[in-house]
Structure formats: C-alpha cells, structure tokens
Amino acid sequence: MARAAVSGRLTGRLRWQTATVEDVRDETGTARTLVLRAPDWRGHAAGQHVDVRLTAEDGYSTQRSYSLASAPGGDRIELTVQRIGDGEVSPYLVDVLEAGDQLELRGPVGGWFVWDPADPSPVLLMAGGSGVVPLMSMIRTRRNVGSRVLFRLLYSVRTPEERYYARELGPGGAQGGLDITHLYTRSAPEGPRRPPGRLTEDDVAAYGWPAEFAPMCFVCGPTGFVERAAEILVAQGHDPQRIRTERFGPVGG
Amino acid sequence: MRPTQAAGTTTGEAFQDGNVLAGPFREFFTTDLTTATGTCAACGRAGPLAELRVYTHAPGMVARCPECDAVVMRMVRGPEAAWLDMRGTTALRIPLPGE
Numbered sequence: 001m002a003r004a005a006v007s008g009r010l011t012g013r014l015r016w017q018t019a020t021v022e023d024v025r026d027e028t029g030t031a032r033t034l035v036l037r038a039p040d041w042r043g044h045a046a047g048q049h050v051d052v053r054l055t056a057e058d059g060y061s062t063q064r065s066y067s068l069a070s071a072p073g074g075d076r077i078e079l080t081v082q083r084i085g086d087g088e089v090s091p092y093l094v095d096v097l098e099a100g101d102q103l104e105l106r107g108p109v110g111g112w113f114v115w116d117p118a119d120p121s122p123v124l125l126m127a128g129g130s131g132v133v134p135l136m137s138m139i140r141t142r143r144n145v146g147s148r149v150l151f152r153l154l155y156s157v158r159t160p161e162e163r164y165y166a167r168e169l170g171p172g173g174a175q176g177g178l179d180i181t182h183l184y185t186r187s188a189p190e191g192p193r194r195p196p197g198r199l200t201e202d203d204v205a206a207y208g209w210p211a212e213f214a215p216m217c218f219v220c221g222p223t224g225f226v227e228r229a230a231e232i233l234v235a236q237g238h239d240p241q242r243i244r245t246e247r248f249g250p251v252g253g
Numbered sequence: 254m255r256p257t258q259a260a261g262t263t264t265g266e267a268f269q270d271g272n273v274l275a276g277p278f279r280e281f282f283t284t285d286l287t288t289a290t291g292t293c294a295a296c297g298r299a300g301p302l303a304e305l306r307v308y309t310h311a312p313g314m315v316a317r318c319p320e321c322d323a324v325v326m327r328m329v330r331g332p333e334a335a336w337l338d339m340r341g342t343t344a345l346r347i348p349l350p351g352e
Contacts, residue, residue, distance in 0.1 A: 013279065013283055014276070014279040049275070050276075051276035065272070065273050106276050110285065110287055112301055112303030113272055223268070246303075
C-alpha cells in the first residue's frame with residue numbers, strides 16, 4: 001500500500017516549480033529551517049531530497065541538493081540548511097532569504113535513502129552534524145503515521161549548541177519506541193557521561209541495535225563520519241545490504 | 254579493503270554520492286534511477302547508483318566506482334540536451350515496482 005504510493009511519486013518527468021518561503025526558523029547560529037509552500041507538491045517519502053536552483057540577474061544559475069526535514073503532508077515542506085562559509089548557495093538561503101521570497105525547486109527525488117513505514121524492521125539512524133536532516137523526516141513520519149517500529153537515533157555533533165531540532169529531540173520530545181543518544185565530539189554538557197570524541201565501536205554497540213535484530217540502518221553526514229559508521233556496522237555483523245548511506249559534503253555550499 | 258589507487262584518480266577531493274544524481278536523472282528518465290544496480294566495467298562491482306562517488310567540479314557530473322574508482326558514468330547538461338556517457342557501466346538493473 002505505502003510502497004505503491006511511494007513508487008507512484010517516483011514516476012513521470014519532473015519539472016522545476018516555484019516555492020514561496022512561509023517562515024524561517026534558526027536551528028543554530030549557522031543553520032536555518034526554511035518552511036516553504038510548494039503548490040504543486042504531491043507528497044514525498046521520508047529521506048528524499050529536493051534540488052534548489054538559484055538564478056542570478058545575469059542568467060547564471062547553480063543548484064544544490066537539500067534533504068527534506070519534514071514529514072509529508074499538504075503543500076508545506078521544510079528544509080534545514082547549514083551555512084558553508086564560502087559557499088555560493090547556502091549563505092543566501094541561511095542569511096538572506098526571508099518570508100515571502102520565492103525559490104525554484106525540483107522534487108521530491110531519490111529512492112534509495114528512504115524509510116518505508118510498511119517495513120516492520122527496527123531502524124537505526126546515525127547522523128553526523130547536518131546529516132540529521134533526512135533522519136528527522138523519518139522520525140517525524142514515524143510519529144505522524146502512528147508507527148510502532150522501533151527507532152534508535154545516534155546523533156554525533158560537535159557541541160550541544162550545534163544540535164538541530166533541540167526541542168523536538170530533547171527530553172520533552174520523547175516518542176514511545178524512539179531512543180535518542182547525542183554523542184558530542186568537541187564538548188559535552190557537564191556530567192558523568194561519555195567524554196567528547198568521535199564515534200566509536202562501543203558507542204554503536206551500546207546505543208545501536210544488535211546485528212541479529214536485522215535493523216535497517218540509515219547513515220547520513222560528512223564522508224568521514226559515514227564511512228566510519230558503515231565500517232563499524234559491518235564489523236559488528238550488520239548486513240551491508242541493510243546499510244543505506246548519504247554523504248553530506250560541503251561541496252561548493 | 255580498498256585497492257591501491259591508480260595514478261590520476263581523484264581520491265582526496267570532496268565528492269558527493271549518487272543520491273545527488275536523482276534530480277538530474279529525472280529530467281530524462283521517468284523512474285528513479287539511483288536505486289538501479291549498476292555493474293562497473295572495470296572491476297565488476299554491482300551496486301545501486303546511489304552508492305557511486307560523484308564529482309561535480311567539472312562542467313557536468315562524473316560518477317566513479319566506490320570500489321575501484323574507475324569512471325562509470327559522465328553526465329553533461331547543456332541548454333538543449335543532456336549527454337550521458339556510460340561506457341564505464343556494463344549493465345543496469347532497474348527495479349520495476351510491482352503494481
């Protein structure tokens with residue numbers, strides 16, 4: 001059922017459409033969520049992305065891919081964009097764009113890095129920094145459809161200040177069957193917790209799922225994080241066929 | 254284990270993965286191709302196009318095999334046509350969802 005609905009959205013030639021910014025929300029000092037209204041939106045699957053195209057006065061145009069952060073529903077979609085210092089696109093999206101402005105987008109696209117709510121397997125989500133965005137769409141979709149599929153999120157981020165969706169993924173945003181672990185790489189909150197550092201085998205063993213549960217694993221973040229996480233999962237006996245990865249690179253920003 | 258890099262490969266440069274091909278492909282294919290399984294002509298690795306390494310610095314996109322780094326696909330989008338060079342891919346298996 002759900003599968004058929006998704007595959008239906010993945011067919012037909014895709015065109016650029018104009019979306020209007022309805023609202024903007026700061027996530028951190030360098031990242032912002034854009035709430036967009038896309039009148040031609042026909043829904044999406046959790047984990048998909050859009051291509052955003054910006055065109056200058058002189059006709060020069062450039063495009064970037066951004067993951068959808070929101071669950072499907074109506075013609076409102078949300079993207080969360082991290083500013084890349086010398087980037088061509090992200091500084092405009094994070095610092096300049098405001099409610100009422102328009103931008104061109106194409107989507108939803110991508111069928112690989114997608115969670116299917118009809119799949120009863122437990123899910124392990126591993127995020128490095130801004131890689132949490134498509135995983136947030138999966139978490140929100142799970143909540144919206146009332147799914148009882150067991151989810152675990154490992155969210156590796158430099159400092160507590162750099163967390164996205166702090167309220168929704170904080171103590172007040174708990175959902176039954178969703179376990180959330182924040183792993184800090186530079187500085188952690190006070191307390192007798194894990195010392196700051198990069199993802200380790202022990203983290204994955206402690207906060208992930210045992211391989212014999214055969215979870216679906218979704219790993220998203222910078223290349224180094226993704227490759228490390230996937231290596232650890234394979235070493236711990238997870239089936240490579242059940243590890244789906246998406247690299248978020250600061251490629252041109 | 255990754256094999257030793259051949260001279261002239263681009264390892265070390267920032268790359269994205271094949272998920273970014275989804276939008277460009279949908280300009281001329283009516284189904285999502287990133288879930289299709291491609292076979293590398295150089296080393297025989299078979300895997301979803303979503304797992305390729307994609308370099309976008311050139312005018313166009315160059316996709317390389319994650320196993321042996323050989324170029325498996327090149328795509329250039331012009332104002333009136335798209336050009337897709339697939340000489341590095343021996344086969345594509347495209348899943349057709351059941352009705």
